[in-house]
Amino acid sequence: MKLSADLRSFEGRIGHHFGRPDLLVRAVTHASMSSPTRADNQRLEFLGDRVLGLAMSEALLARDKSASEGQLAPRFNALVRKEACADVAKEIDLGAVLKLGRSEMMSGGRRKQALLGDAMEAVIAAVYLDAGFEAARDMVLRLWGKRIDSVDADARDxxxxxxxxxxxxxxxxxxxxxxxxxxxxxxxxxxxxxxxxxxxxxxxxxxxxxxxxxxxxxxxxxxxxx
The missing domain is CATH 3.30.160.20 (Double Stranded RNA Binding Domain)
Known part of the structure; x- marks a missing residue:
């Protein structure tokens, strides 16, 4: 499968070139565009949430080797919650490459926080399936870098x-x-x-x-x- 120009540009923004381009296409396909021959990103979203969680758990443990579970938990929640995923998605302009049905597009789906957050998790899963956990973790750390460094300011609920x-x-x-x-x-x-x-x-x-x-x-x- 050959990627469109906008998806090739998106690869550059996330810093990963797909060996299996179909995974990226699936990751950016919303359920409103699914069909018997076109899979959507919902299952990838489920997987990506877990991959993101493991990557963040490792990053937080490495960042503060003396932190207790009680200190780590709110930091973790601040980094993996849907709002954080959506903010990262906006920074890499994920909305511009989403494949949406007409009704979802007309209602502003490319800017919806929940939709962007879900798609970001799907992209993480796509990278994981394409190249393994290390590649997915490296991408997450690149895209979330400044958030990890400043998480203490955001972690207080x-x-x-x-x-x-x-x-x-x-x-x-x-x-x-x-x-x-x-x-x-x-x-x-x-x-x-x-x-x-x-x-x-x-x-x-x-x-x-x-x-x-x-x-x-x-x-x-x-x-x-x-």
Whole structure:
């Protein structure tokens, strides 16, 4: 199979030349384009998630040889969560080479966070099947490099920290409410309010509910701890 020019360019962006080009084509084929003769990337996504997890586990253990499991777990979660995968996908312009059905394309599928995150995991699996774990790990470390170096700043889960703060003071867990949603379906913007039993509250706006909840929790926690 001969790759199209855009996929050959994509190979350059990820730093891997495929011996089996069909694997890359499959990795960038969304379920909306699947057919009896065209496989989609869902099974690759499943595998890629595991390959990414192993690569990150190794990287974190090597980076900090004295870290406890309790310190490693939040760092790991920050690096492998769907938002991180989607951010990497955007940096390498994975959306530009996705093969999407018409309805998915019209609804802005090339920019959807979940879709990009899934496709990134599929690409990792494709590299793994094409050239083995070492090649997949090397690609992951290249693409995630700066995130691994700065993971401590991203690993603190604000929602968990706020809940622990509240419970330590005899309060019930924080309540999160959606105040508003704006923007088109393919790029929604959410405004979320977090409130404690004692009336303390903050709100934040972001491109996903999870991000808005985390931002609101972080803002409230920072104010409470001042």
């Amino acid at each position: 604000a929602k968990t920290s706020l809940q622990e703060w509240a419970q330590a003071r005899g309060l019930t867990p924080p309540n999160y409410a959606e105040l508003a949603r704006s923007g088109p379906d393919h790029a929604p913007v959410f405004t979320i309010k977090v409130e404690l039993d004692n009336g303390d509250s903050e709100q934040a706006t972001a491109g996903s509910k999870r991000q808005a909840e985390q931002a609101a929790a972080k803002a409230l926690l920072e104010r409470l701890e001042r």
